[in-house]
Amino acid sequence: MKSSRLVSVLLLLQTRGRMTAAQLAEELEVSVRTVYRDVEALSAAGVPLYADAGHSGGYRLLDGYRTRLTGMTADEAEALFLAGAPGAAAQLGLGSVLAAAQLKVRAALPSELRPHADRISGRFHLDAPGWYADADETPYLPAVADAVWNRRAVHVLYRRWREPTDVERRLEPYGLLLKAGRWYVVAGPGVPRTYRVDQILRLTATEEEFTHPGDFDLAGYWAAYQRDFHHRLRPARAVVRLAPGVPLPGPAQTDAHVEEDGWTRVTVAIESVDRAHADFLRLGSGIEVLDPPELRDRIARTATEPAERYGHRARPVTAGPDRGARSGRSRR
Template sequence: MRASRLVTLLLLLQNRGRMTARQLAAELEVSVRTVYRDVDALAAAGIPLYGAAGHAGGYRLVDGYRTRLTGLTGDEAQAAFLAALPDAAAQLGLGEALATAQLKLHAALPAELREHAGRIRERFLLDAPGWYGDAGRTPHPHLADVATAVWERRALLLRYRRWRAPEEIERRVDPYGLVLKAGRWYLVAGGATGLRTYRVDQVLGLCLLDEPCAAAPAGFDLAAHWHASLADFRARLHTGEALVRLTAEGARRLGVTPDATPDGWTEARIPIESVDHAHGEFLRLGTGIEVLSPPELRDRIAATVRTLAARYRAQEDTAHRTVLRKVPQVVAAAAVETESWPGPSD
């Protein structure tokens, strides 16, 4: 661990020039005293660095010195491919390896390319999860074991929760790859039922087996399989259609090009997954939509609106009755207060 930290310290000084002990301690997540000891160890090993005190002080390497310790370890090479997704690398336990790999890559670049790479990092950022994902969501406790199974090509025994009955199942699977989609991790694995995709956050328990997983099907490519699965999912997703009328705001929220009739509404046919799903989605538009068909969807929304209206009306009636009950008390209190109020002073 210390050897890795010494290499990182050396690469930091090579890439960034002068750095104070406090800055190095923050980067390495150690105490300032530990930095002092590490610097002494590097100096004892013959590394030409020196320190200066004062406001403009700090540690730096002798001009012209460059380390050749830029070869990547296995973990660093794996992490390098997640350079655009530091959060994903951290969830897989590769956060430290990624940081070291980036330092090594940076150190190996010519000066002009290092400057260009630095500008890119300063000015562009990829934030993959959607707006309404779980903010600050912690990695799923089984993600590390699933990732280990994928790295080491080891079979898994999964206890999994799915959406249809029976909801809880147990399967032995052969892990072929992990996919990060909109902030969620998915495991692509083979098994007795063929290739399947499992949401890692739906894994209830697992056992990492001491046996290699079966070979992937001939010609299997993770990216191609995932994109084909998405295309098939979308094709099966919207199997129905609804005829609706939309206000300008409703059309905007549904991404429909407004083609308003004289009364200001736009009529459109919208693909839907199911009556249940469309019921929830269309209710979110409030008064911006009117469903014309299918009849069961229109009736379902009308029944929901009637239930909501009755509920709010009951709440208003209760509040009104409460006010009426209090009126006599308020009037009586006012009368007493008026009788006891002193008259004008003489």
């Protein structure tokens, strides 16, 4: 464990430059005292590591010092090749770059780790898009990616769902996301907004450089966006009772309570009365809607109308010998 941490200290200083003991401790999730001991161990091993005193001080490596030590394990080598998404890289125009990078990494791996990388490539393939969905046409994806990378504003003609559908926008692209095979760009100016890249009808690149918000966290923004999306998707609530073994028909909003008869009472989020009506009917007699009254009444009507219809049209059928005797008389 200590040897792995020493390698991490060395690589952090090599890639990031000067770092304080507190910064190293936070990165490695250890105490500052442990960092002091690790630095002493590296110095004793001959690593040219120096400490600068003062407010802006910290530890640093001698200028020009590079280590060829990576400390890569078999699991890390496998994860590296599994993380490569050739489809997404190809859409971004980086397919050949990814292939070249993987080839170089494989060549740099110790001989005992190369079979692990080959095994991952041969046994796992990541295909993000879902079934029954055509791939989105994203002709402007490389241009958007270039704008994200170089922090250049773009002018786009964008198609949205509400009127007016086609609008012109000046975007400052902060980051790109791939979700279920669909590309999204998060862009300003101002409060970040999410745009589907396949809905960009026209794009004009500019040389106008924008200032990227220093506190913008793409992963954090997307997590919050998805939570808000699910909240907006299911803004209403329904109180239902479920028979034992019947799954929840939507996200639970309160703790489920098992009643004396074994049925579970719970409040679930629903998109609308119309959608919940269709979803709940699939559960048949395994669900009872208590609230809202409108939904309860609709399901009750849907359940009774077929019975009434068939009840009026059904004719009594005589079974057994009497049916056969009646058939015999009709033939005579």
